Amino acid sequence: MTRRPTWYLATTLLISGCGAGPTGPSASDPQDGITIYEHPQFKGISRLLLTDVEDLDDLSGGCNQNSRFDPRLNFDDCISSIRIPPGWRVTVYEDPRYRGDSVTFTSDVQDLDDVKGGCGGDFDDCISSIRVSRQ
Numbered sequence: 001m002t003r004r005p006t007w008y009l010a011t012t013l014l015i016s017g018c019g020a021g022p023t024g025p026s027a028s029d030p031q032d033g034i035t036i037y038e039h040p041q042f043k044g045i046s047r048l049l050l051t052d053v054e055d056l057d058d059l060s061g062g063c064n065q066n067s068r069f070d071p072r073l074n075f076d077d078c079i080s081s082i083r084i085p086p087g088w089r090v091t092v093y094e095d096p097r098y099r100g101d102s103v104t105f106t107s108d109v110q111d112l113d114d115v116k117g118g119c120g121g122d123f124d125d126c127i128s129s130i131r132v133s134r135q
Contacts, residue, residue, distance in 0.1 A: 034090050034132055035083040038063050040111035040124075042081050052131045055096040077119075079127045082109045091131040094118045098129050106135065 038044030047061050055076070056062075062075035076096075084090055084107055094100030094117075101117045109115065111124070118126035 034085070034088055036075060036079045036130070037081040037083070038075075038078055040080045040113065042083055042108075042110070044080070047075065049130065049132050052098075052129075054098070054129055056128050056130065057096065076128050077125050079130075080112050080124050082112070084108055087135055089133050089135050092123060092127040093129040093131075094123075094126055096128045098131060100128075 033048050033050040035042075035046050035048050037046045045061055045063065047059065053059050053075075056078070057074050057076040059075045060073065062073050062078040079092070082090060082092075082105065084105055089104060089106050091098075091102055091104040093102045101123075103115060103117055103123060112126070113122050113124035115123045117123055120126065
């Protein structure tokens with residue numbers, strides 16, 4: 001049996017306790033729902049969604065679309081990419097209450113700027129309601 005220095009054991013326990021090891025705590029399992037992101041390529045502020053959102057103006061977080069002095073942050077017209085795990089379906093709408101141009105996805109969308117429709121010719125920063133379901 002090889003003796004290891006005490007600092008080695010202490011370091012191993014510290015790293016494991018901080019979640020760096022394989023048994024450490026993890027973020028929400030993406031299989032639990034879809035994740036919307038503020039920026040393309042799954043970057044920026046994100047939010048896990050398990051159910052429909054009739055008006056993204058009511059979903060806190062996201063970015064400030066109104067003015068630099070408005071402290072209210074939400075996801076209305078503030079989604080640029082979406083992670084969609086296998087078995088999930090997402091329909092995004094240009095307007096609140098599931099109205100306006102829409103498109104349905106069953107796999108990840110890295111950049112909504114590449115999806116035609118919505119305002120300005122694409123769906124980047126142009127989603128105001130979203131339906132989430134399992135296939």
